[in-house]
Amino acid sequence: xxxxAHPAPVREESEDEALARLARLDTCAVADALDKLGLSxxxxxxxxxxxxxxxxxxxxxxxxxEQSPEVAGSGRHLGTAAVDxxxxxxxxxxxxxxxTHAAGWGGVLSTxxxxxxxEGVVVHGACRDVDEARELDxxxxxxxxxxxxxxxxxxxxxxxxxxxxxxxxxxxxxxxIADASGVVFVAAAHAEEVLATAEAIAAKERAMVERIGAGHxxxxxxxxxxxxxxxxxxxx
Ligand SMILES: O=C([O-])CC(=O)C(=O)O
Ligand SMILES: [Mg+2]
Numbered sequence: 442x443x444x445x446a447h448p449a450p451v452r453e454e455s456e457d458e459a460l461a462r463l464a465r466l467d468t469c470a471v472a473d474a475l476d477k478l479g480l481s482x483x484x485x486x487x488x489x490x491x492x493x494x495x496x497x498x499x500x501x502x503x504x505x506x507e508q509s510p511e512v513a514g515s516g517r518h519l520g521t522a523a524v525d526x527x528x529x530x531x532x533x534x535x536x537x538x539x540x541t542h543a544a545g546w547g548g549v550l551s552t553x554x555x556x557x558x559x560e561g562v563v564v565h566g567a568c569r570d571v572d573e574a575r576e577l578d579x580x581x582x583x584x585x586x587x588x589x590x591x592x593x594x595x596x597x598x599x600x601x602x603x604x605x606x607x608x609x610x611x612x613x614x615x616x617x618i619a620d621a622s623g624v625v626f627v628a629a630a631h632a633e634e635v636l637a638t639a640e641a642i643a644a645k646e647r648a649m650v651e652r653i654g655a656g657h658x659x660x661x662x663x664x665x666x667x668x669x670x671x672x673x674x675x676x677x
Contacts, residue, residue, distance in 0.1 A: 460530055462500030462636045463616050464497040468625045468641055471618055473639035475625070477671045482626045482635075483609045486539075486617070487563060491551075491574035491581040495620040496561035498519065498532035499629075502613050505537045505545050505566075505591075506598045519597035520546060523555040526601070529664055531559050532617040534626075536604035537566030545592040555579045563617060563624050565606045582619045642677040 462473070472483040504522045506512055515522070523533050533554060537545030540600045546562055548570025554562060561580030562568075571586040603612045609626050611617075616627040616635075627635045669675040 445456055448564070458500065459584060459616065459636060460497060462640070463618055466618065466639050467495065468618050468620050468622045470639040470643040471625045471635065472647070473642045473671055474635045477673070478631070478634060479673070480524065480631055480635070482609055482628070484565070484609055484624045484626065486584055486607070487565065487582045489582050489619070489621065490568065490571045490586055492578045493621060494580055495618070496532060496580045497618045498530050498560035500534045500611050500613055500615045500617050500626065501527045501531045502602060502611060503535045503600045503603045504598045504602055504604045505535060505595050506547045507664050508594055508596045512596065512598065514596040519595065520550045523600045524557065527554065527557055527559045529558040529560070533559055533562045534562040534604065534606065534611055534617060535562065537564055537604055538596065539566050539584065539593070539607065541567040541585055541587060543567065543589045543591050544569035545591060546581070546583065547590070551577050551579045551581065561619065563619060568640055569625055580619070582624055583604060644666060645677055
């Protein structure tokens, strides 16, 4: 008997709608919306090492720690429970503390994530088997690739728990968007206001780009109201 297949999590209609709206945006519009609202969520230094396309989804978290006699491990490889529980609409977020001495993700995990239809993976630190993720066409955002295994070095403390990703608190179910500019998280509690603000910013930028196409001077298009639009009182 082969291992049990896990069905994709059932989602509320409104959650699907939020994801669909997020997927129509990009990280820059979302980061601008967070700035305007005085919220944090943008993470610096993570790039797509495999399948470099935009991903949007809800966070399924994995929290890693250095292996030591004081920390009881799960006895299974890190990330496995999260992979088995994830499916379409999910982004696996590995809180690896920015570590680059060992991989917080690898190719067998990528194979499982791809099989289950996961949108992509974000690792705050190093991953490995990057070629495998490329062959699988699994979007993999991380700080860097390394050949060194986690085994004997890093273990999973817990999964599906609140984690810290480069100073950004991420709770399971928070929104994640990643693209060529980086990775941005949106707390589920702020999703509606962030999405609405990002949509307004994106619409404004589309109008600006149309004006550039129509021959207006760039200095006129990107003038004072562009400079101030992310201020609290700035017009969108
Ligand atoms: O041992 C590791 O770091 C994990 C690994 O290579 C894999 O998932 O293929
Ligand atoms: Mg491997």
